[in-house]
Amino acid sequence: MKGCVIRMFFINRIALNVSSLESVDFYKSLGFEEKKDDRKENEGIVLLEGYSLLLELHIIKDLKKNTNDSYGLKNICIRVDKLESNYQVDEEGKFRILHDPDGLEIFVREIPYPSPSGDWNFSE
Secondary structure: OOOOOOOOOOOOEEEEEEOOOHHHHHHHHOOOEEEEEEEEOOEEEEEEEEOOEEEEEEEOOOOOOOOOOOOOOOEEEEEEOOOOOOOEEEOOEEEEEEEOOOOOEEEEEEOOOOOOOOOOOOOO
């Protein structure tokens, strides 16, 4: 891609290998909604949507962990406007760490959306 300029605005889709349907329920509990269910018995793909992101869960019944005790992805961070309880604080601010059923770290980080600034004049 030499000589090509790419400006990334948002990540559109993340695909995760998961070991069971339990992960579908976990991500739904975080606010994702099911958009498509393409599975046969206990394997297949479930597409979830939330937070301007598509989450594609590939359910693989006999999924094997890598040598670093993961399935390939280290963590995901979800941005929220406010964390009110059960949070830790680091140099970036408030956060919580959750784990999906396969042990993937889910960071929930408080990153308030900026409010409009300046003078707003609606008169003619």
